[in-house]
Amino acid sequence: MATISPEIFQEVLSAYAWGEGTLSYNSYGEGHINNTYLVTVNGKTVTRYILQRINTDIFTDPKSLMENICGVTSYLRDLISKRGGDVSRETMSIVPTKTGSSYYTDSTGGAWRVYNFVENTICLQQCRNTEDFYTSARAFGQFQKNLADYDASSLHETIPNFHNTPDRLRKFKEALKADVLHRAADISDDIAFVLDHEADCSYMTDLLAAGKLPLRVTHNDTKLNNILLDADTNDALCIIDLDTVMPGLAANDYGDSIRFGANHSAEDEPDLSKVNFSLELFEAYTKGFLEVAGNALTPLEIETLPWGAKLMTLECGMRFLTDYLEGDHYFAIHRPGQNLDRARTQFKLVRDMEACWSEMNNIVSKYSK
Structure with missing residues (x-):
């Protein structure tokens, strides 16, 4: 600007x-x-x-x-x-x-x-403990519950196709085909990971298109730093940064929080042994979110929450990898290969989720009662 x-x-x-x-x-x-x-x-x-x-x-x-x-x-x-x-x-x-x-x-x-x-509010840039993540879950669950009866179709798409995972895959394939900087040859494993998940990309959008999932008001940037906490009590007060409020899927908001918060590593951590999906944090967030929003969601919305976590993480990784192939023009970088490292952390989290998929589904089922 x-x-x-x-x-x-x-x-x-x-x-x-x-x-x-x-x-x-x-x-x-x-x-x-x-x-x-x-x-x-x-x-x-x-x-x-x-x-x-x-x-x-x-x-x-x-x-x-x-x-x-x-x-x-x-x-x-x-x-x-x-x-x-x-x-x-x-x-x-x-x-x-x-x-x-x-x-x-x-x-x-x-x-x-x-x-x-x-x-008299504070805004945290990162979780200090599991309780902060639980608090953020209740805050975004309340946001979803409060707006459950709002006509989501009346909202404008401020960024078209923002969480359209099949469209993100299409753009990745275009960047791969163009390969303007000849980077594809050195990242064959990362490319294969995306292409191996092609069928997953349309799972949620197909359910939406079939009328099986409702269109909701979604925030689309459900990070802890978009919540104002009472400075005295630490209670969540207010959701801020509403620029990306658009029609979408409830699982996307839930999933983006999981992607961002259910691990202890930096988003660009080059050592993937330090990148690990945390079932403990996943459970804390799921508990808080469903305690507040559970009654406002359909059974299928709740059942597909793990898909939201997986697809938001996969989509974010695709976006980082697409930008790497195109020359790092969208996400700012501070060192060579940073977007590639960002993509790989997301893909590592997806692998971890797939390894504990049954546990994730059991946790969601546990708190949907």
């Missing part, structure tokens, strides 16, 4: 009614997609806001993106209010521009939005 000039920043600030007081701002958070700032208004009281410039290189249709976010957060506010919850802390709240719009387009075409800041 282009550098933001002071003039543009002042233009954006002028588009919002911040209230009386002295305005200050600084960069905020550890996100890599949007430009994020904390805006502080020092008046009779101190009020804080999150200001973001949306990355329109990735989210090319900010209007549709903001329609999704406004629709979902408005629905959540009504639901939380009806059950007597704290609307200011349990969901994100969009602050409109002076003209009432959900976002502002600056004179260079940049798209900006403002959220109320949720005070």
Whole structure:
């Protein structure tokens, strides 16, 4: 994204009614997609806001993106209010521009939005213990349960085919055929692993197409760092980063959490002996997720949760390997071969899951009672 000039920043600030007081701002958070700032208004009281410039290189249709976010957060506010919850802390709240719009387009075409800041919260970048992973499962389970009756078909696809595993396979095959950097000859085992799993790629999408699985509102980035925790109690309060909220499968959200959290290694760990799928963490997450969301899911949705874990991991590995073949232009790398290492960690996790497939299914069955 282009550098933001002071003039543009002042233009954006002028588009919002911040209230009386002295305005200050600084960069905020550890996100890599949007430009994020904390805006502080020092008046009779101190009020804080999150200001973001949306990355329109990735989210090319900010209007549709903001329609999704406004629709979902408005629905959540009504639901939380009806059950007597704290609307200011349990969901994100969009602050409109002076003209009432959900976002502002600056004179260079940049798209900006403002959220109320949720005070007295923490955001963890990684699990400190199994309890954190269990807490995250309950949080995303609650998100799924809260939106179970929301019409998912009314949402826009902010990134088309984001979790369309057969389409990811198609793109991998195209990159393999082109082999623009002549890297394929040195990764024959990795290529064979993907092609050997070709039949698996359409398992969930075929069930969806046959009407056997329902379309759900899915978050599509169910990592621990997208949950705000109460700073005093460590209870999960609010799911954030709703840019990828789209129609999808519940098992995808569950599976992406498992892919990310049910192991103790770095995503780019070159020593695969250190990469091991953890049944203990898998069970902790499954327990938390189904305790909250179980009654909102169909029996087949629950039964196919292990498939969500396997396919989200396989899909992510394919994406890393595709990028490696194409020249590392999508996922940023900091050393040669990093995307290849990332792909191999995912494939190792898939192998581990396949080795304990019956145990995974037994765990899901245990907590679906």
